Amino acid sequence: MYQISVVNRTSCIADREIHRVVRAINRQISEDFEPYWAFGGRLRVEGPAGPDSELAQLKELRGDAILYILDSAAHNDVLGYHDQNLAGIPFGFVYLDLCKSVGDEWSTTLSHEALELIGDPQCNLLVQGPDPADTNRTVYHFFEMCDAVQAQSYVIDGVTVSDFVLPHYFTPEEEAGLRNDFCATDLKSFGVSSGGYIGFFDPEKGDYRQYFAHDELAQRRLNAKAGGLGRVVRRSSMQNEPASRKSQLAGRFAATAANGATVSTLPGDPIRHVVVLMMENRSFDHMLGALQVSNPDIDGVDPQNPGVNLDAKKDNAPHKQTPMAAQFVSNDFKVPHEFENVTRQIADGMAHFVDEFRSLNQNAQTGEIDQVMAYFKDGDLPALHTLAKSFTVCDRWFSSMPGPTWPNRFFVHTGTSLGDVLMPDGVIDTVRMFFGRYSQRTIYDELSDKGISWKIYHGGVPQSIVLSHLKRRYFTSSFQEMDAFFDDCKGPESAFPAYSFIEPRYFDGVLGGENDQHSPAGVVAGEQLIADVYNAIRANQALWESTLLVITYDEHGGFYDHVVPPATVAPDENTDNYAFNQLGVRVPAVLVSPWVAKGVDHTLYDHTSVLRYVCEKWGLPAICRRTVLAAGEYQSGTFVSAISQAKLRTDTPERISAPAPSSLMARKQMEAPSTFHDAQTALVSYAELVRQERERTMGRLAPTRPALAIKGNGKKAPVPVSERAKAIETWFAQEKGSARPAIIAAPISVPPDISMSMPGKKVTSGGQHKRSLKAKGRTGTSRSGRS
CATH class of the missing domain: 3.40.720.10 (Alkaline Phosphatase, subunit A)
Structure with a gap:
């Protein structure tokens, strides 16, 4: 079976999302595409190449072709055919910024590129058909799967995928009752739908030409792909390029000043x-x-018209902004700033900071509540x-x-x-x-x-x-x-x-x-x-x-x-x-x-x-x-x-x-809370997992479990987070080679040998399990460079 490697080189798409989309596209290929064309393939997600990989090797490729998902069409790694062991391998790219600029879903583009890469080795040929602009003339059409309907898509398991043409499309005569594309649009044989195009070879003129739908959607897409995001991507083999040009294309060097410091590519920027x-x-x-008082141009606090919040729990008592911020907020109170708290705080024109503080601190006094509104x-x-x-x-x-x-x-x-x-x-x-x-x-x-x-x-x-x-x-x-x-x-x-x-x-x-x-x-x-x-x-x-x-x-x-x-x-x-x-x-x-x-x-x-x-x-x-x-x-x-x-x-x-620090501040610092808040506890626990992994990787014995303190009633209690923090902090410093005091105990907060991936938290949830026709599209570049 034809195998296509999918490599996620984006900064914003999680691997789990890539897997979800690839599963939907594989279903599209097996259930929708292959029954019509009698050939198919499979996509599989490979590990990202990573920042230290060599473009000439690309170890993540284990199939017959490769599809990269990249943030930008201006990415320096977009090179065309790869040299050395990957010379001549079919490839394709999905550019997130280009998809966004024309309103495409990146999943649709990935589907489009996958179908065309599957079709290339099976049907990489020219088919005689009419010139779209002059049906009396015969030209040779490229056997592409999706270009003619590239602005059309449908949904599988909540994932938007590309429409594609059916075999009947490549017939010179229309036949009643047969459709030319999977979504059953009004596409004619050797024609184009709104926003689509086809490529063909004109034997009389001896050149490759493209025919676009004569509508605003096609023009907008063409303008974006023709350079609206920076540059036209190169498509020739690197094997014939001199070494200096290969290096330049690969983006493997940064502009440097005479002393070797990296310089900016922005005109007039002196920052290095x-x-x-x-x-x-x-x-x-x-x-x-x-500082608004000393510089009125700063949008800060106006002492003559300070911000106000009302305390709904105390008969809407007002709390104004006052210049009385304390160096330390009492350890007995929590200033809320979780997602739900913040969405409520900023509602009604930033009106509920006091209410949210009150919701977590029912017994707070007026002076303590005022700290939420106070400024230095x-x-x-x-x-x-x-x-x-x-x-x-x-x-x-x-x-x-x-x-x-x-x-x-x-x-x-x-x-x-x-x-x-x-x-x-x-x-x-x-x-x-x-x-x-x-x-x-x-x-x-x-x-x-x-x-x-x-x-x-x-x-x-x-x-x-x-x-x-x-x-x-x-x-x-x-x-x-x-x-x-x-x-x-x-x-x-x-x-x-x-x-x-x-x-x-x-x-x-x-x-x-x-x-x-x-x-x-x-x-x-x-x-x-x-x-x-x-x-x-x-x-x-x-x-x-x-x-x-x-x-x-x-x-x-x-x-x-x-x-x-x-x-x-x-x-x-x-x-x-x-x-x-x-x-x-x-x-x-x-x-x-x-x-x-x-x-x-x-x-x-x-x-x-x-x-x-x-x-x-x-x-x-x-x-x-x-x-x-x-x-x-x-x-x-x-x-x-x-x-x-x-x-x-x-x-x-x-x-x-x-x-x-004053003596009062020093005393308050000594009275820092003995319990850690969620972020601190999570960071300590995470660091302990890092240690555990490091010990195993280095072939050492796994760290011992924490010693347990004995309470007065004889029951054991776990080591406080504050002590665990000191232990892991010391170990981190020692492992990195810093001269730090040694701590014997090295607590671990989770059991060893945990190898699971947990689902993320959901504030809201929802799903979509349907198929529907959508006037959406895709933007990418396949092996031939024609899409």
Whole structure:
């Protein structure tokens, strides 16, 4: 049987979704296509090639042909026939951005390409028929399966698949009662349906020609495919290309300056290093709102007209925005920011932050509730406020979805949360994550593919390793503790990574105190981190003059902001749980560089703006729908316009300071909660699974189970999460070669030998099990390059 390998090289489609679509297409081939044509084939999903694979080898191919699913038609890996061991192998591509631009489902395009690849070895010939434009003349039509009806589709098991022609289509005479395509449209023999086309060879003129339906749909599709997204894809064999051209086509080098530092492909962009520091759980008004008094251009808090929420449980008592934010929120109260909380908070014009706080804290007093509405006075946050006053404040930067930490952090790394809107809940969720729940490609994969350097610096256990593509990179030099960041800042500018992401410390442990600013942790330690990062970059003049530092927060953490989040477009097809058509609450964001102005940027940003800037800057493929032109008014903003200084600024602070902890703050830090919140517990449990896998991979004995504490009644209790956190943090540091104190016990929170994949959480659910004709289409390129 003819076998087609399907390889997922996208950043936004989960492998489980690929499998679902492939099952539907295989059913289409066996039940619909093969009974008419008497030949068929099968699709099977292969493992992704990965960022380190060689295009000349492509080990994922195990069939007779190959279909790639790619984010963009401008992808550098789109090459035509592959050389060496894959020379001459039939191939096809599905481009997500091109599908989106013409309103196609990518599954329809995959179906179309599969049917044509199956047909090629069976019927790769020319058939005599009439010239569509002049039926009195005879030309030779290419034996294609779907081009004539490429704007038609139908549904199998909830998956949209391509219409295709039947054998009768390739007959010169019409016969009553016989249909020419599977969906039984009004297609004529050797004709085209709306939006479709056919290719043929004209023997008189000796050239290949195409005939398109004379309608708006066909013209729109033709315009998009002819270069609306960047370039026409090459289709000739690479075997005859010189080595230098092969290298260029493969995109295996990045433009470099004389000193070896990666340079931008954006005209006039002087930035060679991008550093992103993402803190935790604070809203814009809460952290930067007070600066409106000193700079009225900032859309912050107006003291004369502050935001107000009413307490429905207390006779609609008003709670106004006041400059009385506390350094620490009481450990006894939880500030809600889960998906359901946030959707209610932002309803009715941001009217229910107090109600949501009250729903979780029934006994809270007025002063405690006021903290949800409170904001820091100008100068309370000397590090963040100094940078905001000295550089560019982004007062339209929103979290990527209305929800909690982890889904929003996935957006800054990958442009999608694969439809998840909730935090992990317990052991089952942790196991589900460990075994590939988040298998999407990351921005780091794209950078690696292009040979662009990157590192993730962290304060102990990085949350980003929850992503499968990053978990397997953790024990490489791409992940470093913060000490390495400060050392790298002291080294040569050319040796500093082109892209860096900094993760703060998410919990107290042997390596230091929590500094992510996640409530109830205080803001002081996070202020120190912000100051330290800035000061380290600023101290190296060459590095400073070539760096953009982006400081932002993953989500609002339940603290009030007065700006209603605007509409957006879903990043991918994973919309069963939520439509992803509205951004989350506004968060603090500051662009820091000698190449940005002192002032305010009102551009609409969300976390995918980081991805858009990086991808456009270094010529990487688009990573999600929000970053492409097809998103229209919902396209995420880019920093290009903000980096517009005519010359290097010389008036930037040489050093900034953070507030010194008072004795009260120090005491409160000592009184940090002994119980971990869900995100911390899940991260510890996940890290323990990583250790377990590492021990097995290295051929060591499996780690021992945790020692159990003895309670007064003689019963055993599990080791507290705080102790497990210290143990796993120490092991991580030692495994990476850092000199850290040893801890004997190494607890494991889940049983060994678990090898299951758990289904994702559902907020809402639904299914579709039907077949119906739809006027939809497909956009791809098959082996012949004619579709």
